Amino acid sequence: MSNKKYAFIDEFGAFGYDFENPGCTTHFLIGAVIVDESNLSFVSERVENIRKKYFQQGEIKSSKIGRNHKRRVSILTELKQLPFHVFAFVCDKRKIYENSGLRYKQSFYKFLNNIVHQELRISYNNLTITADEVGGNDYLQSFATYVRSKEIPLDLFDNSLFRFENSKHSIIIQVADIVCGSLAYNYDIRKISESDGYNYKSVLGDKILRIKEFPETFDTFNVSQNDLNPEYNPQIADICYRKAKHFIETHNNTDDDEVKQQIAVLNYLLFRFMNKSPRKYIPTQELITQLVYLGYDRLSLQTFRNKIIAKLRDDEVIISSSSGGYKIPSTEKELYDFVNHGKSIIMPMLARLKTCNDIIRMGTNGEINLFEKAEYHSLAKMFDTTEQ
Numbered sequence: 001m002s003n004k005k006y007a008f009i010d011e012f013g014a015f016g017y018d019f020e021n022p023g024c025t026t027h028f029l030i031g032a033v034i035v036d037e038s039n040l041s042f043v044s045e046r047v048e049n050i051r052k053k054y055f056q057q058g059e060i061k062s063s064k065i066g067r068n069h070k071r072r073v074s075i076l077t078e079l080k081q082l083p084f085h086v087f088a089f090v091c092d093k094r095k096i097y098e099n100s101g102l103r104y105k106q107s108f109y110k111f112l113n114n115i116v117h118q119e120l121r122i123s124y125n126n127l128t129i130t131a132d133e134v135g136g137n138d139y140l141q142s143f144a145t146y147v148r149s150k151e152i153p154l155d156l157f158d159n160s161l162f163r164f165e166n167s168k169h170s171i172i173i174q175v176a177d178i179v180c181g182s183l184a185y186n187y188d189i190r191k192i193s194e195s196d197g198y199n200y201k202s203v204l205g206d207k208i209l210r211i212k213e214f215p216e217t218f219d220t221f222n223v224s225q226n227d228l229n230p231e232y233n234p235q236i237a238d239i240c241y242r243k244a245k246h247f248i249e250t251h252n253n254t255d256d257d258e259v260k261q262q263i264a265v266l267n268y269l270l271f272r273f274m275n276k277s278p279r280k281y282i283p284t285q286e287l288i289t290q291l292v293y294l295g296y297d298r299l300s301l302q303t304f305r306n307k308i309i310a311k312l313r314d315d316e317v318i319i320s321s322s323s324g325g326y327k328i329p330s331t332e333k334e335l336y337d338f339v340n341h342g343k344s345i346i347m348p349m350l351a352r353l354k355t356c357n358d359i360i361r362m363g364t365n366g367e368i369n370l371f372e373k374a375e376y377h378s379l380a381k382m383f384d385t386t387e388q
Contacts (some may be wrong), residue, residue, distance in 0.1 A: 004037040005124055007087075009131040010176035011139050012062070012184045015105045017093060027188040030089040030116055030139075031180035033172055034124075034209070039083045040172075047171050050078050060174035062181020069198045072182060076200070079175055080207050086179055087123075088211045089116050090187050095215050097271065099293040109139060112214070113146035115275075119212055130173065179204070183211075216274035218245060229331070237273075237330035240318045244270055244328055247317050258307055261291055265308050266317065273328040280334075281324030354383050 009032050013025035035043050051060050054075055058064065065072045091112060101107040120127060129147060131140050182200040184191045201208065213220050223237040244266055251259050268290050272282055284301060287308075292298050299307070309319060309326060320329040320338040329335050357370045371380040 004126045004128065006035050006037065006040060006172075007032040007120060007124075007127055007129045008035070008172040008176045009129060009140065009143070010173055010180050011137075012180040013093075013188065015108055015138070017096075017098075017103060019094065022190070025184075025188050026092065026094055026190070027184065028091040028093060028112070028139075029180045029184055029187065030112070031176045031183065032087040032116075032120065032129075033084050033176045033179060034087060035084045035172060043082050043084055044171050046082050047079065047175055050075065051171065051174065053078075060171075060178055062178045062184075065178070065181075067194050067196070069196055072178075072200075073198065073203055075178065076182060076203050079178070080204060084172075084175070084207070085209045086204060086207050087119065087209050088179070088183055089119070089214065090183070090211060091214045092187070097268065097290070099290050100271075105138075106142075109142040110146065112139075113143050115212070115214060116143070117147060119210075130170070214275060215271060221274045223330075231331040231333055233331055236332060236335065240328050240330065241270075241273065243317050244273075247312065247315055257296070258311070261296055262308050262312050264291060264294055264296075266312060269319065269326065269328050273330065281320075281322055281327050283325040287326065350379075350382060353379065 009030065011028065011030045013028040015028070016024045018024045019026060047060070054060070054071070055064065060075070062072075065075070089112070096102045096108075102111055120129070131144065182203070185195040185198060186192070186201050201211070221241070223241055224234045248263055248266060248270075251263060254260060254263075265287050268287060269282060284304065288299055288301075288304050309321070313319060318329060318335075318338075319326050320334040321341045322337040323341075327334065329338065360368050360370060370376065371383075
């Protein structure tokens with residue numbers, strides 16, 4: 001059995017999109033300080049010594065250090081000598097679509113909870129989460145509720161214990177607080193302006209195991225990243241992702257409004273694709289509404305399918321469809337969804353054409369065969385194929 005680990009969680013920022021308000025952060029950070037169970041007592045004792053040295057009777061709080069960067073670096077330099085590592089999740093709220101459901105607090109927290117939970121779940125099979133879920137901390141309360149609802153072992157050897165211990169070893173939660181608050185100087189626009197050139201990613205150095213940025217961008221996205229969905233196929237995902245990305249990069253400077261709308265829809269589909277939306281398919285009306293939000297006239301369903309989706313597919317962009325809507329596929333099943341959806345449209349249409357031709361041939365005693373013309377030979381072959 002692998003050595004049990006503890007993840008001490010804290011966050012920087014809050015929900016909200018009123019970026020004109022000086023109190024609204026542009027970024028939301030979640031930090032997890034990971035400690036082996038065998039090192040818990042040692043780390044707790046040393047952190048307590050550092051707390052007394054710099055804060056006397058108070059807690060280690062990033063907000064208490066503020067812009068005193070020399071003091072902040074001194075504290076982090078002492079803390080980083082201890083045996084722990086850091087996983088950080090960074091959400092740039094400015095890049096979340098304004099028409100997206102993530103603009104609602106409950107959906108925002110649930111979406112972020114899903115990502116952070118997956119990252120920790122994939123990385124560790126014997127983990128206890130420790131966080132302060134008491135009081136006015138909306139995010140950690142929501143994360144506690146979410147994690148408890150997901151306590152299902154991945155396999156027989158999975159010993160994860162995603163539970164919350166509000167007071168045990170809480171001194172290390174204070175390390176998560178200063179880590180989050182410090183990394184904010186690398187990301188949040190207002191914090192960057194107050195950073196005085198200090199780079200806290202460099203200060204923390206190899207203590208950082210990973211920084212997961214959301215939303216993913218073309219520069220950060222990696223189709224080979226681990227995924228809890230057993231059907232996920234990185235080869236399929238890579239092919240479909242590269243085709244979609246190529247279309248956007250090729251047509252990004254277009255003046256054609258129709259192509260601009262195609263790019264807008266594709267960007268929205270890629271946003272979901274790259275950021276592991278819990279919703280598999282995006283409803284057609286949601287995509288149409290996104291175009292309306294961007295200032296375009298509302299398209300009918302038929303126009304949307306013909307002018308947007310069909311044209312993208314004609315340009316070799318692979319978009320899967322089902323009764324649930326559209327998406328960039330990442331599994332073999334989603335490709336078959338597209339095949340089956342197309343088959344449900346094509347086969348009845350072919351059957352009607354064949355019936356028409358059979359009736360005319362019979363009525364004219366074989367004198368007229370609609371598919372004898374050279375331009376219809378391919379259709380005749382399709383009939384032969386469907387009858388086999």
